Amino acid sequence: MERRVLYFEKPGRDNTEDCLRIVRDVVEEGGIRDLVIASTTGDTGIRFTEALKDKDLNIVVVTHSQGFREPNTIEIPDEAVEKIEANGARVYTGTMITHSLETSLSSKFSGLYPTLIVAQSLRRFGEGPKVCCEMAMMAVDAGLVPEGAEVLTVAGTGRGADTVMIVKSAASKRFLDLRVLEILAKPRS
DSSP states (O other), X not given: OOOOOEEESSOSGGGHXXXXXXXXXXXXXXXXXXXXXXXXXXXXXXXXXHHHTTXXXXXXXXXXXXXXXXXXXXXXXXXXXXXXXXXXXEEEOOXXXXXXXXXHHHHHHOOOOHHHHHHHHHGGGOHHHHHHHHHHHHHHHTTSSOTTOXXXXXXXXXXXXXXXXXXXXXXXXXXXXXXXXXXXXXXOO
């Protein structure tokens, strides 16, 4: 099956509907069982899970970690989590692989660490592609997505969705086994 890549002129939420259409098309083709969606405030998670709730999919919505913005806070409201779960999806909040201990060490000691190099390298493709790879590993690490599966991933730059990729999932311990199989949509900038 041949798919075209959709490139957006600008990143951000204005591309969400196009990303949802791409995801629906891939799901209709069959063969993909797992879908992982990045959602900070829950809006993107709600939008995608509502649109896909009648499909036979394992949908995981990955949020920012607890304390990402400031101590003792979470950006996704309880009401958003409830709506996503009511649509049959699971919400995962855990340690963000490329924003962990090394970020703290880098801030304190002004050093450069391997995880930060990986994050910056992935960002050469854009923020969304970096997040797609990261959350696929997070979902595997949490036991929510099988390792080695073709996983449809959705992420964005800031708010909304602007990136859709299919990756071969891997646990973070086996990061080098993760493969980007297809980039279906991403911003050019």
